Amino acid sequence: MGFWLNEKHTGGYSVNWKFTETLYTTNTDYQQLAIINTVEFGKALVLDGIIQTTEYDEFIYHEMISHPAMITHPNPKKVLVIGGGDGGTIREVIKHPSVEQADLVEIDEKVIWACREYLPEISCALNEQRVRIFVEDGLKFVKQKKEYYDVVLVDSSDPIGPAVGLFGEEFYRDVYDVLKEDGLMVAQTESPLFNKQLLRDVNKVMSDIFPVTRTYLTAIATYIGGFWSFTTGSKTYDPVLVEPDETLINGMELKYYNIDVHKACFVLPNFVMELFK
Protein backbone atom coordinates (compact mmCIF):
# COMPACT_ATOMS: atom_id res chain seq x y z
CA MET A 1 0.00 0.00 0.00
CA GLY A 2 1.50 3.40 -0.86
CA PHE A 3 0.04 6.55 0.67
CA TRP A 4 2.00 9.69 -0.13
CA LEU A 5 1.83 13.22 1.22
CA ASN A 6 2.95 15.71 -1.42
CA GLU A 7 4.23 18.87 0.26
CA LYS A 8 4.08 21.78 -2.17
CA HIS A 9 6.72 24.24 -1.03
CA THR A 10 7.11 26.47 -4.07
CA GLY A 11 5.93 26.39 -7.65
CA GLY A 12 8.99 24.40 -8.58
CA TYR A 13 9.79 22.23 -5.59
CA SER A 14 7.84 19.69 -3.62
CA VAL A 15 8.58 16.79 -1.31
CA ASN A 16 6.84 13.41 -1.01
CA TRP A 17 6.56 11.58 2.29
CA LYS A 18 5.32 8.00 2.30
CA PHE A 19 3.07 7.23 5.22
CA THR A 20 1.33 4.14 6.50
CA GLU A 21 -1.74 5.72 8.10
CA THR A 22 -3.53 8.91 8.99
CA LEU A 23 -4.06 8.77 12.72
CA TYR A 24 -6.23 11.87 12.81
CA THR A 25 -7.46 14.46 10.36
CA THR A 26 -9.74 17.45 10.73
CA ASN A 27 -10.49 20.92 9.46
CA THR A 28 -10.03 23.35 12.33
CA ASP A 29 -11.19 26.96 12.37
CA TYR A 30 -7.78 27.94 11.03
CA GLN A 31 -6.27 25.15 8.97
CA GLN A 32 -6.33 21.56 7.83
CA LEU A 33 -4.72 19.36 10.45
CA ALA A 34 -3.48 15.78 10.20
CA ILE A 35 -1.37 13.40 12.21
CA ILE A 36 0.23 10.80 9.95
CA ASN A 37 2.68 7.99 10.49
CA THR A 38 5.52 8.50 8.02
CA VAL A 39 7.82 5.69 6.90
CA GLU A 40 11.01 7.70 7.32
CA PHE A 41 10.49 10.01 10.29
CA GLY A 42 7.76 8.43 12.43
CA LYS A 43 4.63 10.31 13.44
CA ALA A 44 4.22 13.82 12.09
CA LEU A 45 1.97 16.84 12.56
CA VAL A 46 0.77 18.21 9.21
CA LEU A 47 -0.85 21.65 8.85
CA ASP A 48 -2.26 22.76 5.50
CA GLY A 49 -0.32 20.01 3.76
CA ILE A 50 3.10 20.87 5.24
CA ILE A 51 4.82 18.75 7.89
CA GLN A 52 5.44 20.87 10.99
CA THR A 53 7.26 18.42 13.18
CA THR A 54 8.20 14.74 13.22
CA GLU A 55 9.20 12.36 16.00
CA TYR A 56 12.55 11.73 14.32
CA ASP A 57 14.05 15.21 13.99
CA GLU A 58 11.87 17.50 16.13
CA PHE A 59 14.63 17.72 18.73
CA ILE A 60 16.77 19.85 16.44
CA TYR A 61 14.14 22.53 15.93
CA HIS A 62 12.84 22.55 19.50
CA GLU A 63 16.25 22.66 21.15
CA MET A 64 17.50 25.34 18.80
CA ILE A 65 14.54 27.68 19.09
CA SER A 66 14.83 27.50 22.91
CA HIS A 67 18.26 27.05 24.40
CA PRO A 68 20.33 29.78 22.75
CA ALA A 69 18.01 32.43 24.25
CA MET A 70 17.34 30.56 27.49
CA ILE A 71 21.07 30.24 28.09
CA THR A 72 21.74 33.83 27.07
CA HIS A 73 19.39 35.14 29.75
CA PRO A 74 21.08 34.66 33.14
CA ASN A 75 17.89 33.89 35.02
CA PRO A 76 14.79 33.35 32.85
CA LYS A 77 11.77 33.01 35.14
CA LYS A 78 8.81 33.92 32.95
CA VAL A 79 8.81 32.60 29.41
CA LEU A 80 6.21 32.97 26.65
CA VAL A 81 5.92 30.63 23.67
CA ILE A 82 3.73 31.91 20.85
CA GLY A 83 2.46 29.19 18.54
CA GLY A 84 4.15 25.88 19.18
CA GLY A 85 0.94 24.07 20.14
CA ASP A 86 2.75 20.76 19.75
CA GLY A 87 4.47 21.51 23.07
CA GLY A 88 8.02 20.73 21.96
CA THR A 89 9.34 24.21 22.68
CA ILE A 90 7.69 24.28 26.10
CA ARG A 91 9.29 20.90 26.84
CA GLU A 92 12.73 22.45 26.24
CA VAL A 93 11.94 25.67 28.14
CA ILE A 94 11.02 23.89 31.34
CA LYS A 95 14.27 21.96 31.33
CA HIS A 96 15.69 25.21 32.74
CA PRO A 97 15.29 25.10 36.53
CA SER A 98 15.05 28.90 36.77
CA VAL A 99 11.71 28.90 34.94
CA GLU A 100 8.77 29.56 37.23
CA GLN A 101 6.12 30.13 34.60
CA ALA A 102 6.03 29.00 30.97
CA ASP A 103 3.05 30.35 29.05
CA LEU A 104 1.92 28.88 25.73
CA VAL A 105 -0.33 30.91 23.46
CA GLU A 106 -1.66 28.84 20.59
CA ILE A 107 -4.48 30.08 18.39
CA ASP A 108 -5.69 26.64 17.36
CA GLU A 109 -6.71 24.43 20.25
CA LYS A 110 -7.09 21.42 17.98
CA VAL A 111 -3.31 21.47 17.42
CA ILE A 112 -2.81 21.14 21.16
CA TRP A 113 -5.43 18.44 21.44
CA ALA A 114 -4.07 16.37 18.53
CA CYS A 115 -0.47 16.58 19.74
CA ARG A 116 -1.46 15.63 23.29
CA GLU A 117 -3.28 12.63 21.91
CA TYR A 118 -0.88 11.43 19.21
CA LEU A 119 2.56 12.96 19.87
CA PRO A 120 3.07 12.50 23.62
CA GLU A 121 6.89 12.55 23.37
CA ILE A 122 6.64 16.10 22.02
CA SER A 123 3.66 17.41 24.01
CA CYS A 124 4.54 15.74 27.32
CA ALA A 125 5.42 18.96 29.14
CA LEU A 126 2.06 20.63 28.50
CA ASN A 127 0.67 19.09 31.69
CA GLU A 128 3.51 20.41 33.85
CA GLN A 129 2.56 22.62 36.77
CA ARG A 130 4.70 25.51 35.62
CA VAL A 131 2.94 25.59 32.23
CA ARG A 132 -0.13 27.67 31.46
CA ILE A 133 -1.94 27.29 28.16
CA PHE A 134 -3.87 30.10 26.49
CA VAL A 135 -5.94 29.37 23.40
CA GLU A 136 -5.72 32.84 21.96
CA ASP A 137 -4.34 34.88 19.10
CA GLY A 138 -0.69 35.58 19.93
CA LEU A 139 -0.92 38.95 18.17
CA LYS A 140 -3.54 40.09 20.69
CA PHE A 141 -2.02 38.30 23.67
CA VAL A 142 1.21 40.27 23.58
CA LYS A 143 -0.72 43.55 23.71
CA GLN A 144 -2.21 42.71 27.11
CA LYS A 145 0.91 42.99 29.26
CA LYS A 146 3.99 45.19 29.55
CA GLU A 147 7.50 44.24 30.67
CA TYR A 148 6.36 40.87 31.90
CA TYR A 149 8.45 38.12 30.27
CA ASP A 150 12.15 37.36 30.33
CA VAL A 151 12.11 35.36 27.11
CA VAL A 152 9.58 35.18 24.25
CA LEU A 153 9.88 32.39 21.67
CA VAL A 154 7.88 32.73 18.44
CA ASP A 155 7.34 29.16 17.31
CA SER A 156 5.26 29.86 14.23
CA SER A 157 4.45 27.92 11.10
CA ASP A 158 5.42 29.29 7.69
CA PRO A 159 4.44 32.90 6.85
CA ILE A 160 1.19 31.91 5.17
CA GLY A 161 -2.19 31.26 6.78
CA PRO A 162 -2.61 31.99 10.49
CA ALA A 163 1.08 32.81 11.07
CA VAL A 164 1.45 35.80 8.70
CA GLY A 165 1.15 38.46 11.40
CA LEU A 166 3.87 36.77 13.46
CA PHE A 167 6.44 38.03 10.94
CA GLY A 168 5.32 41.67 11.02
CA GLU A 169 6.80 44.80 12.52
CA GLU A 170 3.84 45.63 14.76
CA PHE A 171 4.06 42.22 16.38
CA TYR A 172 7.78 42.54 17.06
CA ARG A 173 7.19 45.95 18.67
CA ASP A 174 4.55 44.40 20.91
CA VAL A 175 6.95 41.60 21.82
CA TYR A 176 9.55 44.22 22.67
CA ASP A 177 7.03 45.87 25.01
CA VAL A 178 6.00 42.61 26.67
CA LEU A 179 9.64 41.80 27.48
CA LYS A 180 11.27 42.96 30.69
CA GLU A 181 14.05 45.51 30.36
CA ASP A 182 16.66 42.79 29.89
CA GLY A 183 14.46 40.34 27.97
CA LEU A 184 15.03 38.76 24.60
CA MET A 185 12.98 37.10 21.87
CA VAL A 186 13.58 34.48 19.19
CA ALA A 187 11.60 33.88 16.01
CA GLN A 188 11.97 31.05 13.53
CA THR A 189 12.85 32.80 10.27
CA GLU A 190 12.78 30.09 7.58
CA SER A 191 15.40 28.96 5.06
CA PRO A 192 18.04 31.50 4.01
CA LEU A 193 18.09 29.95 0.54
CA PHE A 194 14.39 29.42 -0.16
CA ASN A 195 13.06 32.40 1.76
CA LYS A 196 15.90 34.89 1.92
CA GLN A 197 13.75 37.98 1.54
CA LEU A 198 11.80 37.06 4.66
CA LEU A 199 14.97 36.50 6.68
CA ARG A 200 16.40 39.78 5.44
CA ASP A 201 13.20 41.66 6.30
CA VAL A 202 12.87 40.21 9.79
CA ASN A 203 16.52 40.85 10.58
CA LYS A 204 16.10 44.46 9.43
CA VAL A 205 12.89 45.07 11.39
CA MET A 206 14.28 43.50 14.57
CA SER A 207 17.46 45.56 14.21
CA ASP A 208 15.32 48.69 14.17
CA ILE A 209 13.56 47.66 17.39
CA PHE A 210 16.14 45.80 19.50
CA PRO A 211 19.64 46.97 20.54
CA VAL A 212 21.02 43.48 19.77
CA THR A 213 19.88 41.36 16.80
CA ARG A 214 21.49 38.06 15.86
CA THR A 215 20.57 35.44 13.29
CA TYR A 216 21.68 31.88 13.89
CA LEU A 217 21.48 28.67 11.92
CA THR A 218 20.77 25.00 12.16
CA ALA A 219 19.52 22.42 9.65
CA ILE A 220 16.36 20.39 10.07
CA ALA A 221 15.78 17.48 7.73
CA THR A 222 12.01 17.97 7.75
CA TYR A 223 12.27 21.54 6.55
CA ILE A 224 13.51 22.20 3.06
CA GLY A 225 16.39 24.38 1.99
CA GLY A 226 19.37 22.99 3.87
CA PHE A 227 19.90 25.61 6.55
CA TRP A 228 17.14 26.86 8.82
CA SER A 229 17.39 30.25 10.50
CA PHE A 230 16.29 31.77 13.78
CA THR A 231 16.58 35.46 14.62
CA THR A 232 16.90 36.81 18.11
CA GLY A 233 16.22 40.34 19.29
CA SER A 234 17.57 41.27 22.69
CA LYS A 235 17.26 44.33 24.91
CA THR A 236 20.51 43.78 26.83
CA TYR A 237 22.35 40.46 26.54
CA ASP A 238 24.24 39.54 23.39
CA PRO A 239 24.02 35.75 22.82
CA VAL A 240 27.34 35.87 20.96
CA LEU A 241 29.19 37.45 23.88
CA VAL A 242 27.59 35.54 26.73
CA GLU A 243 29.59 32.75 28.36
CA PRO A 244 27.18 29.78 28.44
CA ASP A 245 26.67 28.11 31.81
CA GLU A 246 28.31 24.75 31.29
CA THR A 247 26.98 23.15 34.47
CA LEU A 248 23.45 24.08 33.53
CA ILE A 249 23.83 22.74 29.98
CA ASN A 250 25.43 19.51 31.11
CA GLY A 251 22.61 19.00 33.58
CA MET A 252 19.98 18.91 30.84
CA GLU A 253 19.23 15.97 28.58
CA LEU A 254 19.94 17.35 25.13
CA LYS A 255 20.29 15.63 21.78
CA TYR A 256 21.52 18.65 19.82
CA TYR A 257 22.54 21.73 21.78
CA ASN A 258 25.80 21.99 23.67
CA ILE A 259 28.17 24.74 24.76
CA ASP A 260 30.14 24.68 21.50
CA VAL A 261 26.98 24.62 19.41
CA HIS A 262 25.91 27.82 21.18
CA LYS A 263 28.98 29.62 19.90
CA ALA A 264 29.10 27.99 16.47
CA CYS A 265 25.46 28.51 15.51
CA PHE A 266 25.90 32.29 15.37
CA VAL A 267 28.72 32.00 12.82
CA LEU A 268 27.23 32.86 9.45
CA PRO A 269 28.48 31.90 5.99
CA ASN A 270 29.24 34.82 3.71
CA PHE A 271 26.02 34.51 1.69
CA VAL A 272 23.90 34.93 4.83
CA MET A 273 25.94 37.90 6.08
CA GLU A 274 25.46 39.45 2.64
CA LEU A 275 21.69 39.42 3.16
CA PHE A 276 22.01 41.85 6.03
CA LYS A 277 24.22 44.44 4.35
Next chain:
Amino acid sequence: MGFWLNEKHTGGYSVNWKFTETLYTTNTDYQQLAIINTVEFGKALVLDGIIQTTEYDEFIYHEMISHPAMITHPNPKKVLVIGGGDGGTIREVIKHPSVEQADLVEIDEKVIWACREYLPEISCALNEQRVRIFVEDGLKFVKQKKEYYDVVLVDSSDPIGPAVGLFGEEFYRDVYDVLKEDGLMVAQTESPLFNKQLLRDVNKVMSDIFPVTRTYLTAIATYIGGFWSFTTGSKTYDPVLVEPDETLINGMELKYYNIDVHKACFVLPNFVMELFK
Protein backbone atom coordinates in the same frame (compact mmCIF):
# COMPACT_ATOMS: atom_id res chain seq x y z
CA MET B 1 3.99 23.14 -19.29
CA GLY B 2 5.04 21.12 -16.26
CA PHE B 3 8.06 18.81 -16.45
CA TRP B 4 9.02 17.28 -13.13
CA LEU B 5 12.05 15.30 -12.02
CA ASN B 6 11.15 12.93 -9.20
CA GLU B 7 14.25 12.15 -7.13
CA LYS B 8 13.74 8.88 -5.26
CA HIS B 9 15.99 9.08 -2.21
CA THR B 10 14.61 6.32 0.00
CA GLY B 11 11.59 4.10 -0.06
CA GLY B 12 9.67 6.70 1.88
CA TYR B 13 11.01 10.05 0.72
CA SER B 14 11.35 11.71 -2.64
CA VAL B 15 11.73 15.23 -3.99
CA ASN B 16 10.21 16.82 -7.08
CA TRP B 17 12.00 19.49 -9.06
CA LYS B 18 10.12 21.37 -11.77
CA PHE B 19 12.21 22.04 -14.84
CA THR B 20 11.66 23.89 -18.08
CA GLU B 21 13.89 21.87 -20.39
CA THR B 22 16.39 19.05 -20.67
CA LEU B 23 19.46 20.59 -22.23
CA TYR B 24 21.23 17.28 -22.64
CA THR B 25 20.57 13.66 -21.83
CA THR B 26 22.52 10.49 -22.50
CA ASN B 27 23.34 7.04 -21.16
CA THR B 28 27.05 6.91 -20.45
CA ASP B 29 29.05 3.74 -19.78
CA TYR B 30 28.38 4.28 -16.07
CA GLN B 31 25.14 6.09 -15.52
CA GLN B 32 22.23 8.07 -16.90
CA LEU B 33 23.24 11.70 -17.28
CA ALA B 34 21.09 14.77 -17.82
CA ILE B 35 21.48 18.52 -17.68
CA ILE B 36 18.15 20.17 -16.88
CA ASN B 37 17.05 23.71 -16.27
CA THR B 38 15.21 23.75 -12.95
CA VAL B 39 12.73 26.45 -12.01
CA GLU B 40 14.10 26.94 -8.49
CA PHE B 41 17.85 26.38 -8.70
CA GLY B 42 18.87 27.02 -12.31
CA LYS B 43 20.77 24.49 -14.38
CA ALA B 44 21.52 21.16 -12.73
CA LEU B 45 23.57 18.03 -13.37
CA VAL B 46 21.50 14.88 -12.83
CA LEU B 47 23.06 11.40 -12.53
CA ASP B 48 20.84 8.33 -12.28
CA GLY B 49 17.89 10.51 -11.41
CA ILE B 50 19.53 12.42 -8.53
CA ILE B 51 20.61 16.06 -8.79
CA GLN B 52 24.35 16.31 -8.15
CA THR B 53 24.86 20.03 -8.36
CA THR B 54 22.91 23.15 -9.25
CA GLU B 55 23.94 26.64 -10.28
CA TYR B 56 22.14 28.13 -7.28
CA ASP B 57 23.70 26.31 -4.33
CA GLU B 58 26.78 24.50 -5.69
CA PHE B 59 29.03 27.04 -3.99
CA ILE B 60 28.21 25.62 -0.57
CA TYR B 61 29.26 22.09 -1.42
CA HIS B 62 32.31 23.02 -3.47
CA GLU B 63 33.70 25.54 -1.01
CA MET B 64 33.14 23.24 1.93
CA ILE B 65 34.70 20.13 0.42
CA SER B 66 37.81 22.15 -0.48
CA HIS B 67 38.75 25.01 1.80
CA PRO B 68 38.79 23.43 5.27
CA ALA B 69 41.53 21.01 4.12
CA MET B 70 43.27 23.46 1.80
CA ILE B 71 43.53 25.97 4.63
CA THR B 72 44.60 23.32 7.14
CA HIS B 73 47.60 22.36 5.01
CA PRO B 74 50.17 25.17 5.29
CA ASN B 75 51.40 24.87 1.71
CA PRO B 76 49.35 22.60 -0.56
CA LYS B 77 51.12 22.26 -3.90
CA LYS B 78 49.82 19.01 -5.38
CA VAL B 79 46.12 18.32 -5.00
CA LEU B 80 44.04 15.41 -6.25
CA VAL B 81 40.28 15.53 -6.77
CA ILE B 82 38.62 12.13 -7.24
CA GLY B 83 35.23 12.31 -8.93
CA GLY B 84 33.98 15.86 -9.21
CA GLY B 85 33.86 15.86 -13.00
CA ASP B 86 31.72 18.99 -12.89
CA GLY B 87 34.89 20.91 -12.02
CA GLY B 88 33.48 22.85 -9.07
CA THR B 89 35.93 21.44 -6.56
CA ILE B 90 38.89 22.08 -8.86
CA ARG B 91 37.66 25.66 -9.26
CA GLU B 92 37.94 26.15 -5.49
CA VAL B 93 41.28 24.32 -5.21
CA ILE B 94 43.05 26.56 -7.67
CA LYS B 95 41.94 29.66 -5.81
CA HIS B 96 44.86 28.77 -3.51
CA PRO B 97 48.00 30.39 -4.94
CA SER B 98 50.25 27.69 -3.47
CA VAL B 99 48.75 25.05 -5.79
CA GLU B 100 51.10 24.06 -8.60
CA GLN B 101 49.20 21.03 -9.84
CA ALA B 102 45.56 20.10 -9.43
CA ASP B 103 44.70 16.66 -10.81
CA LEU B 104 41.15 15.57 -11.52
CA VAL B 105 40.35 11.87 -11.85
CA GLU B 106 36.84 11.31 -13.14
CA ILE B 107 35.69 7.90 -14.33
CA ASP B 108 33.00 9.22 -16.64
CA GLU B 109 34.25 11.55 -19.34
CA LYS B 110 30.73 12.43 -20.40
CA VAL B 111 30.23 14.15 -17.04
CA ILE B 112 33.20 16.39 -17.80
CA TRP B 113 32.02 17.02 -21.33
CA ALA B 114 28.45 17.87 -20.33
CA CYS B 115 29.51 20.21 -17.53
CA ARG B 116 32.01 21.99 -19.78
CA GLU B 117 29.26 22.49 -22.31
CA TYR B 118 26.32 23.39 -20.10
CA LEU B 119 27.64 24.46 -16.68
CA PRO B 120 30.55 26.78 -17.49
CA GLU B 121 30.30 28.68 -14.17
CA ILE B 122 31.07 25.42 -12.38
CA SER B 123 33.50 23.81 -14.84
CA CYS B 124 35.39 26.98 -15.79
CA ALA B 125 38.64 26.02 -14.06
CA LEU B 126 39.05 22.75 -15.95
CA ASN B 127 40.92 24.57 -18.70
CA GLU B 128 43.41 26.14 -16.30
CA GLN B 129 47.08 25.41 -16.91
CA ARG B 130 47.63 23.98 -13.45
CA VAL B 131 44.84 21.43 -13.95
CA ARG B 132 45.35 17.94 -15.38
CA ILE B 133 42.40 15.73 -16.18
CA PHE B 134 42.53 11.93 -16.05
CA VAL B 135 39.57 9.93 -17.28
CA GLU B 136 40.20 6.92 -15.10
CA ASP B 137 38.87 4.92 -12.20
CA GLY B 138 39.89 6.75 -9.03
CA LEU B 139 40.21 3.43 -7.18
CA LYS B 140 43.00 2.37 -9.55
CA PHE B 141 44.53 5.82 -9.94
CA VAL B 142 45.45 6.13 -6.27
CA LYS B 143 47.35 2.82 -6.42
CA GLN B 144 49.80 4.18 -8.99
CA LYS B 145 51.72 6.68 -6.84
CA LYS B 146 53.09 6.89 -3.31
CA GLU B 147 53.47 9.97 -1.09
CA TYR B 148 52.70 12.30 -3.95
CA TYR B 149 49.82 14.62 -3.00
CA ASP B 150 49.40 17.18 -0.25
CA VAL B 151 45.61 17.08 -0.30
CA VAL B 152 43.14 14.53 -1.74
CA LEU B 153 39.46 15.48 -2.06
CA VAL B 154 36.97 12.68 -2.69
CA ASP B 155 34.11 14.38 -4.48
CA SER B 156 31.90 11.36 -5.07
CA SER B 157 28.24 10.86 -5.79
CA ASP B 158 26.09 8.83 -3.39
CA PRO B 159 27.33 5.37 -2.32
CA ILE B 160 25.42 3.55 -5.03
CA GLY B 161 26.49 2.92 -8.63
CA PRO B 162 30.02 3.89 -9.68
CA ALA B 163 30.88 5.57 -6.36
CA VAL B 164 30.48 2.57 -4.01
CA GLY B 165 34.22 1.77 -3.78
CA LEU B 166 34.99 5.37 -2.84
CA PHE B 167 33.48 4.71 0.60
CA GLY B 168 35.53 1.55 1.31
CA GLU B 169 38.46 0.82 3.60
CA GLU B 170 40.86 -0.31 0.85
CA PHE B 171 40.38 2.96 -0.97
CA TYR B 172 41.06 5.05 2.13
CA ARG B 173 44.25 3.06 2.76
CA ASP B 174 45.36 3.78 -0.80
CA VAL B 175 44.59 7.45 -0.32
CA TYR B 176 46.69 7.39 2.85
CA ASP B 177 49.57 5.97 0.83
CA VAL B 178 49.23 8.47 -2.01
CA LEU B 179 49.43 11.36 0.47
CA LYS B 180 52.72 12.90 1.49
CA GLU B 181 53.78 12.45 5.09
CA ASP B 182 51.88 15.56 6.17
CA GLY B 183 48.98 15.23 3.73
CA LEU B 184 45.26 15.10 4.42
CA MET B 185 42.12 13.92 2.68
CA VAL B 186 38.44 14.85 2.72
CA ALA B 187 35.45 12.75 1.65
CA GLN B 188 31.85 13.79 1.36
CA THR B 189 30.01 11.53 3.80
CA GLU B 190 26.31 12.16 3.23
CA SER B 191 23.52 13.20 5.62
CA PRO B 192 23.96 12.35 9.30
CA LEU B 193 20.19 11.87 9.59
CA PHE B 194 19.38 9.94 6.41
CA ASN B 195 22.62 8.00 6.13
CA LYS B 196 24.03 7.84 9.62
CA GLN B 197 25.40 4.31 9.34
CA LEU B 198 27.60 5.36 6.42
CA LEU B 199 28.93 8.39 8.27
CA ARG B 200 29.61 6.27 11.34
CA ASP B 201 31.41 3.61 9.26
CA VAL B 202 33.59 6.08 7.35
CA ASN B 203 34.55 7.95 10.51
CA LYS B 204 35.51 4.63 12.14
CA VAL B 205 37.54 3.39 9.16
CA MET B 206 39.36 6.72 8.74
CA SER B 207 40.11 6.81 12.47
CA ASP B 208 41.79 3.41 12.13
CA ILE B 209 43.98 4.69 9.28
CA PHE B 210 44.73 8.35 10.02
CA PRO B 211 46.16 9.90 13.21
CA VAL B 212 43.62 12.74 12.97
CA THR B 213 40.01 12.26 11.85
CA ARG B 214 37.41 15.02 11.96
CA THR B 215 33.85 15.19 10.69
CA TYR B 216 32.43 18.58 9.83
CA LEU B 217 29.04 19.85 8.73
CA THR B 218 27.30 22.17 6.36
CA ALA B 219 23.81 22.17 4.82
CA ILE B 220 23.14 22.09 1.10
CA ALA B 221 19.62 22.76 -0.10
CA THR B 222 19.95 20.40 -3.06
CA TYR B 223 20.86 17.45 -0.86
CA ILE B 224 18.23 16.03 1.46
CA GLY B 225 18.46 15.54 5.18
CA GLY B 226 19.25 18.99 6.54
CA PHE B 227 22.91 18.69 7.46
CA TRP B 228 25.53 17.35 5.08
CA SER B 229 28.77 15.87 6.38
CA PHE B 230 32.37 15.71 5.26
CA THR B 231 35.04 13.65 6.96
CA THR B 232 38.72 14.49 6.88
CA GLY B 233 41.61 12.16 7.61
CA SER B 234 44.96 13.81 8.25
CA LYS B 235 48.48 12.50 8.78
CA THR B 236 49.74 15.50 10.73
CA TYR B 237 47.69 18.70 10.84
CA ASP B 238 44.50 18.92 12.89
CA PRO B 239 42.01 21.22 11.12
CA VAL B 240 40.43 22.07 14.47
CA LEU B 241 43.71 23.29 15.98
CA VAL B 242 45.12 25.11 12.96
CA GLU B 243 44.97 28.89 12.90
CA PRO B 244 43.47 29.73 9.49
CA ASP B 245 45.45 32.18 7.35
CA GLU B 246 43.18 35.21 7.35
CA THR B 247 45.01 37.08 4.61
CA LEU B 248 44.79 34.08 2.30
CA ILE B 249 41.07 33.60 3.00
CA ASN B 250 40.27 37.28 2.55
CA GLY B 251 42.12 37.25 -0.76
CA MET B 252 39.80 34.66 -2.27
CA GLU B 253 36.33 35.28 -3.62
CA LEU B 254 34.15 33.10 -1.44
CA LYS B 255 30.39 32.96 -1.00
CA TYR B 256 30.33 30.58 1.95
CA TYR B 257 33.62 29.85 3.70
CA ASN B 258 35.31 32.30 6.05
CA ILE B 259 37.66 32.13 9.01
CA ASP B 260 34.85 31.73 11.55
CA VAL B 261 33.10 29.10 9.42
CA HIS B 262 36.32 27.07 9.50
CA LYS B 263 36.16 26.86 13.27
CA ALA B 264 32.39 26.51 13.58
CA CYS B 265 31.94 23.75 11.01
CA PHE B 266 33.82 21.24 13.16
CA VAL B 267 31.48 21.79 16.10
CA LEU B 268 29.11 18.83 16.18
CA PRO B 269 25.67 18.59 17.75
CA ASN B 270 25.29 15.87 20.38
CA PHE B 271 23.47 13.44 18.08
CA VAL B 272 26.38 13.44 15.60
CA MET B 273 28.99 13.02 18.33
CA GLU B 274 26.93 10.08 19.60
CA LEU B 275 27.41 8.31 16.26
CA PHE B 276 31.15 8.10 16.85
CA LYS B 277 31.08 6.67 20.37
